[in-house]
Amino acid sequence: MNESQHPQTPRIIPASAEGIALAVQMLQRGELVAFPTETVYGLGADATQDKAVAAIYAAKGRPSINPLIVHVADRDALDAMVRMNKDADLLAMHFWPGSLTLVLPRQEGCAVSPLASAGLPSVAVRIPDHPVALDLLKALGRPIVAPSANRSGKLSPTTPMHVAQSLGGRVPLILAAGKTNVGVESTIISLVGPRPRLLRAGGIEAERIAAVLGMDILDLLADPIVGGRDQKESLLAPGLLEGHYAPNAQLRLNAMHVEDGEALLAFGPVVGPVVGMGKARLVLNLSETGDVNEAAAHLFTMLHAFDEAQCTHVAVMPIPEVGLGRAVNDRLRRAAIRF
Ligand code: TXA
Ligand code: MG
Numbered sequence: 001m002n003e004s005q006h007p008q009t010p011r012i013i014p015a016s017a018e019g020i021a022l023a024v025q026m027l028q029r030g031e032l033v034a035f036p037t038e039t040v041y042g043l044g045a046d047a048t049q050d051k052a053v054a055a056i057y058a059a060k061g062r063p064s065i066n067p068l069i070v071h072v073a074d075r076d077a078l079d080a081m082v083r084m085n086k087d088a089d090l091l092a093m094h095f096w097p098g099s100l101t102l103v104l105p106r107q108e109g110c111a112v113s114p115l116a117s118a119g120l121p122s123v124a125v126r127i128p129d130h131p132v133a134l135d136l137l138k139a140l141g142r143p144i145v146a147p148s149a150n151r152s153g154k155l156s157p158t159t160p161m162h163v164a165q166s167l168g169g170r171v172p173l174i175l176a177a178g179k180t181n182v183g184v185e186s187t188i189i190s191l192v193g194p195r196p197r198l199l200r201a202g203g204i205e206a207e208r209i210a211a212v213l214g215m216d217i218l219d220l221l222a223d224p225i226v227g228g229r230d231q232k233e234s235l236l237a238p239g240l241l242e243g244h245y246a247p248n249a250q251l252r253l254n255a256m257h258v259e260d261g262e263a264l265l266a267f268g269p270v271v272g273p274v275v276g277m278g279k280a281r282l283v284l285n286l287s288e289t290g291d292v293n294e295a296a297a298h299l300f301t302m303l304h305a306f307d308e309a310q311c312t313h314v315a316v317m318p319i320p321e322v323g324l325g326r327a328v329n330d331r332l333r334r335a336a337i338r339f
Pocket of ligand 2: 147148156
């Protein structure tokens with residue numbers, strides 16, 4: 001489909017019972033629907049329809065080697081798709097529904113389109129913790145693949161407007177239910193190797209996952225970008241090697257002063273003021289109380305806001321590398337890279 005065939009704007013409707021019914025009809029026809037989850041808005045397609053899954057890669061401009069997450073409404077739906085194991089059961093019990101994605105071996109006869117998992121022998125699955133997402137999944141009665149509802153490499157959407165701004169008419173329908181709670185994507189744990197590994201820091205703290213698995217957090221950490229980036233490693237987490245979360249503004253991390261022309265993304269009570277704060281073009285604070293969960297919830301919204309205010313350079317104060325602070329720092333590091 002070429003650009004001129006896309007309508008300019010998507011239809012944004014409230015996620016009411018009627019809205020969900022319409023979304024189900026469209027998904028059944030193989031069309032795309034954006035919907036809220038507790039982390040970010042997802043761009044959904046029926047996971048069992050090859051063409052619908054292909055349409056997601058096209059709408060996002062996403063390389064087809066980067067696999068998608070399969071969303072389901074309940075644990076029972078999973079046995080036909082993936083081979084659950086002891087660790088998977090333990091994590092499912094503790095964190096689902098919730099912001100955790102598990103990468104598991106693909107089950108024989110799995111109905112999910114192989115395109116969704118980019119031909120890998122594994123499938124990434126999660127049960128989202130959002131009433132609209134769960135109602136939609138139950139009403140459709142099939143798994144839904146959903147990457148974040150933004151153009152590939154751009155900021156993830158935490159509001160329906162973000163989706164509309166990023167995808168425009170590439171998504172025909174957006175189910176709107178306000179701002180998402182968690183604000184960063186799910187934590188991804190791979191359970192296909194000899195030991196569980198963290199592939200992406202996200203909405204569930206890695207510390208809590210390590211505690212449930214009875215392992216040291218260091219044993220769980222795998223950094224596919226910084227550490228040991230050999231071919232095997234990049235196959236383990238294909239999407240993680242790409243540029244991501246790019247705002248228009250250039251970010252300068254761990255800043256303790258503001259330079260001429262910069263805006264400031266603050267964190268915590270800015271008492272002993274940041275040097276030069278008075279000259280900042282715009283100051284937004286991720287969390288005045290220094291709460292990393294609040295910082296995660298505000299992160300993408302504030303990066304969008306700097307772009308809307310046409311700030312070209314943003315100084316970002318340091319954020320502690322604990323709990324959801326890991327996910328925030330991971331997104332900021334990637335957002336600061338210029339490819
Ligand atoms: O919170 C979330 O996870 C959101 C909401 C909509 O659920 N979704 C999301 O999807 O963040 P996306 O496509 O932006 O990120 C999916 C990540 C990619 O980095 C991809 O590489 C990884 O999941 N992934 C998917 N399947 C995988 C697999 N079989 N093996 C390893 N990584 C996989
Ligand atoms: Mg994404």
